Amino acid sequence: MAKARRGRKRDRMTRRDPDQPSAREHWRADGAPKTAFRDQADANRVALQVRLESGADLDPYRCRICHCWHLGNRPG
DSSP states (O other): OOOOOOOOOOOGGGSSOTTSOOGGGTBOTTSOBOOOBSSHHHHHHHHHHHHHHHOOOEEEEEOTTTSSEEEEEOOO
16 A cells, blocks of 8 residues: 655745744743743853853844844754
8 A cells, every 4th residue: 555645845944934933942842832032141141140050052033023132043
């Protein structure tokens, strides 16, 4: 018996417009919103504290959805 097809896979390059914000930019994987910081200095302080306590290397970034600052994993 053959497997049923569920549809075509979309080309990764055309999946979404790069100018449109990604939901992952604002929401965690569990569906809760990410912690929002009012400015970059606050986000940097928390990123440094997390690095010293757990060794996790997080980068602050400005969210295009809520315009606050969040912390995310460093790419690469």
